Amino acid sequence: MKNIILTGDRPTGNLHIGHFVGSVRTRLKIQEKGDYEKFYIMIADTQALTDNAKNVDKVTNSVIQVVLDYLSAGIDPEKTCIFIQSLVPELFEITSYFMNLVSVARLKRNPTVKSEIGMRGFENTIPAGFLCYPISQAADILAFNANIIPVGNDQLPMIEQTREIASTFNSTYGEVFTLPKAVLPEIKACERLPGTDGKLKMSKSVGNCIYLKDSPEEIKQKIMSAYTDPDHIKVSDPGKIEGNIVFIYLDAFCKDEHFAKYLPEYKNLDELKAHYQRGGLGDVKVKLFLNNIMQEVLAPIRERRAYYEQNIDKIYQMLFKNSEEASKEARKTLENMKEKMALNYKEIAKKA
Secondary structure: OOEEEEEEEOOOOOOEHHHHHHHHHHHHHHHHHOOEEEEEEEEOHHHHHHHOOOOHHHHHHHHHHHHHHHHHHOOOOOOOEEEEHHHOOHHHHHHHHHHHHOOHHHHHHOHHHHHHHHHHOOOOOOOHHHHOHHHHHHHHHHOOOOOEEEOOHHHHHHHHHHHHHHHHHHHHHOOOOOOOEEEOOOOHHHOOOOOOOOOOOOOOOOOOOOEOOOOHHHHHHHHHOOOOOOOOOOOOOOOOOOOOHHHHHHHHHOOHHHHHHHOOOOOOHHHHHHHHHHOOOOHHHHHHHHHHHHHHHHHHHHHHHHHHHHHHHHHHHHHHHHHHHHHHHHHHHHHHHHHHOOOOHHHHHHHO
8 A cells, every 4th residue: 555645734824945845845755756645735724723813814815825835846736635624624523532532731741832832922821722733633644544744853743642642542442543654854954944043943923934935135135144153253263054054054955066056166065064164264155155056946936936826716726626535535534433433323223
């Protein structure tokens, strides 16, 4: 049996290069390889509402923007099933059954949830939906019996909790679910790309992102103002590459062939790093090199986006069709669950 793959994003704004290297690029490699039975990409609008319940327009308006980013990045709608979470009602019934298998204490111990609660300043005002979104995420994955989940490393605790829920259900009611496996980006720097300001995580809410749709001018401005080594004041000063955003981004995007095109005095990134560390290499030169690379990566994405923006109606029709297809698949899982749980009353009545 081939793999069933599921991944997705919360629609709270456009995708940025952290999304691209953290998950989208992995999806493109999976798509190219084609070794799967089904490939689902979910627009997690319901999950986005767990901390945007009073800002619904932000979520609903971002749905089409995220899909435009997917298609522009190279996701092929003929090879993937892109669907909207809220249009698959079976997911919410599955979530309700899973909620009985997880304690509140376990949810609060989830490192990703703890981190995000602190980041959002919820403290004692945590929305119940937000606290429970790991359960909803488990339902999203297990509804399709997905076994391969491309994620960044910040999502590993979520996959672990999904595996726990699947195991608990299987042992309590009977075998239904395959235990999913997380797939991380191949390059470690891509697992959690920091923001241009040097903060730990690139975040739409903080405003430290380079977006896939950014103009050439916006890209250059953000790169030229990116955080480097604060002690590298003069060109002659030795510089640190640890925590240096420009070199982290180069780790994520730079290839040896970029040097021949844009910086021929160096053969590879190791040579560039060594020169910076011993001194004699200025930040501006390195940033201009990074800018050339990012312009090369993002230009075709921006061009494809201009095409898809002229076909919004067709994109919505594709989303509606795919969501119906996803609903049918999730319904099969739900019916299997209810049979194992002895909630299949119509079948029970026939035997009475």
